Amino acid sequence: MKTFVIGDIHGGLKALPQVLKKAKVTLEDTLIFLGDYVDGWSESAQVIDFLIELNKRHKCIFIKGNHDLWCEDWLTTGEGESIWLAHGGEETRKSYDSFSEEEKQKHLAFFQKMKPYYIDSKNRLFIHAGFTSMHGIEKETFKLNYYFDRTLWETALATDKNLSEKSKLYPERFTHYSEIYIGHTPTIRYNSSSPVNALNLWNIDTGAAFTGCLTIMDIDSKEFWQSDQVNTLYPNEKGRN
Template sequence: MKTFVIGDIHGGLKALPQVLKKAKITIEDTLIFLGDYVDGWSESAQVIDFLIELNKKHECIFIKGNHDLWCEDWLRTGKGEVIWLAHGGEETQKSYESYSEEQKQKHLAFFQQMKPYYIDNKNRLFIHAGFTSMHGVEKETFKLNYHFDRTLWETALATDKNLSKKSELYPERFTHYSEIYIGHTPTIRYNSSNPINALNLWNIDTGAAFTGCLTIMDVDSKEFWQSNPIKTLYPNEKGRN
């Protein structure tokens, strides 16, 4: 039994079976998805279909990302926020054009069941973006930070990697968990097409929405596998701008 974490997919369905096959996933394995399943490439609705079926065969944990939050609001109200439409929402709407209201309601229920974060039995935290409370994720007062915060990631990058965890200068947010896994901020912004480790945090979003790949990682061994660059799987599309 292994535990795998999967980065942001952003409608790139063709990449998902690629990484599951490369990692040799079995029905005994646990799959933890870090969110942002939609918005970007043309198969957002189809990604959700795939995940719903995958959940019937595997132990899956689905974290909710900011793009999932926006899509959920649209499925519930029929109204899409301007910021969502400008950042992949239009492509997601198009992917739902052939879907019945019943199918959309099934997807809405799936979004509503997603977790804001997950802590496993080894005290590893899995969250889409981050949190700001120095007392830990459970004490966060502004819950949208789970989906949008980047200060956790920025703090990890800015902290001296040689700083002892016992030091008074060590940022307290990182002391509550053995490891933290996030998505949300593409590593390609930092000139890396691979996951990035800073302190005890791992960023698994390797830019699948843009020019990067989808990544899956074994959280125990830290071995990871990647899809082809998603732009090569959708050569006639632009992905997210």
């Protein structure tokens, strides 16, 4: 039995079966998805269909990302926020053109069941973006940080890796969990096409929305596998702006 964590998919359905196959995922394994299933490539609705079916066969944990939050709002109200439409939402709306109202409601129920974060039995935290409370995620007062925060990631990168956890300068946010896994900020923006580790944090978003790959990682061994560059799987599309 293994536990795998999967980065941001952003409508790139063709990449998902690739990484599941490369990692040799079995029915006994647990899959933890870090959010942002939609917005970017042309198969966002199809990604949700795939995940709903996958959840029937595997133990899956679905974390909600900011793009999922926007898509959920659109499925609820029929009105998409302008920021969402400008950042992949228009492509997501088009992917639902052939879906019935009943199918959309099924997807809405799926979004509504997603978790804002997950902490496993080994005190490992899985969250889409981050949190700001020095007392831990349960004490976060501004819950939207779960989906949008980048300061957790930036702090991990900026902290001296040789700094002891016992030092007064060590950021307290990182002391509450044995490990933290995030997506949200593509590692390709930091000149890495692979997952990046800083302090006890791992960023698994390797830029599948843009010119990067989709990544799946075994959280115990830290071995990871990647899809083809997702833009090569959709050669006639532009992906995320």
